[in-house]
Amino acid sequence: MIESVEPRIAGAIRSELADQRDSLKLIASENYASPAVLLTMGNWLSDKYAEGTIGHRFYAGCQNVDTVESVAAEHARELFGAEYAYVQPHSGIDANLVAFWSILANRVETPALAEHGVKSVYDLSEDDWEVLRKKFGEQRAVGMSLDAGGHLTHGFRPNISGKMFHQRSYGTDPETELLDYDEVARVVREFKPLVLIAGYSAYPRRINFAKMAEIAHENGAVLMVDMAHFAGLVAGKVFTGDEDPVPHADIVTTTTHKSLRGPRGGMVLATEEFAADVDRGCPMVLGGPLGHVMAAKAVALAEARRPEFRTYAQHIADNAHALADGFLKRGAKLVTGGTDNHLVLLDTTAYGLTGRQAESALLDSGIVTNRNSVPNDPNGAWYTSGVRLGTPALTSRGLGIDDFDRVAELIVGVLSQTEATPTRSGAPGKAKYSIAPGVAEATHKAAEELLGNHPLYPGLEL
Template structure:
């Protein structure tokens, strides 16, 4: 998938090492809907005849039909590979099933063990029998230095992913993301593809608030909300500025937040961004013109947003089992 359409930069983006190692061709989403066009992908595959057809994303707010992608791969004689790093937890949790589950359809599946799977930083490779020897040889050849404590943490993560509680978490992640999307739309926000079917959503900050993704992300960070600026399909602002924001709900769901909290988060985001403006450049040939990076945020709006974030987090502590006051007293002795 094309980087600007939501694909990962390691999938052949021209400035990534993968583009130096492989002759990469990217497929894009439909310009109008923002969705994958499988007929167009098939036509492109028939023309290119790739050795590997790769599916997966880092910023696509919908689901992929992996059965359809496998059919395309088979038609052109390609190996079908899926990178499910960003949505592995939704696969393990039974949210992505049938055609949306890559496991029954792909020849090779790669993933990280963090992100939605909630394990340690690391990864794994799954493959069909015919690729077993190559995968077993390739990983020690290219990557080495196994860390036993990380291996143990992976085992714990895989065990947790097999519990009913994890399945509840995975489904709640998507429910929360849809609630957040609808709440933002109710505030007048423009979302890529109009919504979400998974754990993330993309806000068009430029269309919604007249600022760049970089400005929006920085303003929200000042208010205590961490997210990232992100390219949108056919983004005129490029990858270093962007027009979009990527927001995920895995972390907030893990904290125990639900529907009401998602509505509050949407309200805080809207409060901050509706009072954020592009700062004017003061030097150079473009002096007096709006900056694409610098911004101004109304102080009272900043204070209110920051206070509401603090109130929200105080009700959902990161480590509720710890007595923080007792720890603080211990460190002061």
């Protein structure tokens, strides 16, 4: 059907499936959704507008979207033990924006309205509204720095989060590259932010969220946790107790893909205190919710509540350990010296390569990764000095501990036989590289052989 309308799109879809089948997919933020999740997105719920909330829509005829959203939120609450769940966000950044503005509404707008004796910003005089707007613009946030493993949406200046708040960052210990809770406490105590953001995009260790909550609440801050990367490990009970953010944070955001293995989208979990404010995500921040994607979220969350998902989550962590051990025994340098979550951060400077050169050489060899900054990265956020690797996707395909040791062997083999190509002036280049003859082809063949025992979407032909 697609072929008859736009053959180029049909071709791109076929090529993507072929590429994913034949490559070692190690991007930590990617996974493979189940056929049930994928098929759920292709339905006529896509054609329905449903701004508003369950039972309070701005359009008529939303009873089926109400059902979909209710079921998805129910599964999210039960899966994570959350008091409230909001499944409308279209992406992780949308979820974070909903969380930020919910905190501002709860801690800045509501007290200001009470002070002026009104219930709505529409009832404020123009002068009072200007005062409130100034209060909004003077708020502060603290999050993990980008090179330490934080995310763009945790206050990075080019991102809107870095423009919304006066911002400070906390990093990691220079020697161990581990999170220093005393340093986090010092930054929060001195800066006095409205929001302390915890969570990471490229930090290969676990976080004690009980400690982060203590730091935040002792200083009058709201603890917001972005668990987009490790939500599957929380859902699968690999992270429990102090390492489970939901019992400790005021607001938790996540994506629904990555380790949770659902459709591309976002979600917000919150305590009852923030529930009403989060529920204003549309129209406060979001446009019309995507009914077909919320339906796919419901299916993915239902899958994550099954016992076999816990087994899968534990395999993610076990495989990450195997990948890290495989690197270390072959002399590779890892940020923090290893991992205890789902990702590994490989320092590529030991091979004389930038992250961009390593990423490209691996892609040529059938291994899909992404370059990433390392602490105090001398090459900046574009070229970087590291490569981030994650185990969720290949774990979904059934690869195990021995397979990931082989993956480490293949990666070290490529990088050790790749050289940076100097620029015309003879200076070291940051982008160009050359791989020893035959290495890329041999590695690609080895990758295909490794994946041949673990077919992706078997039986599906396009």
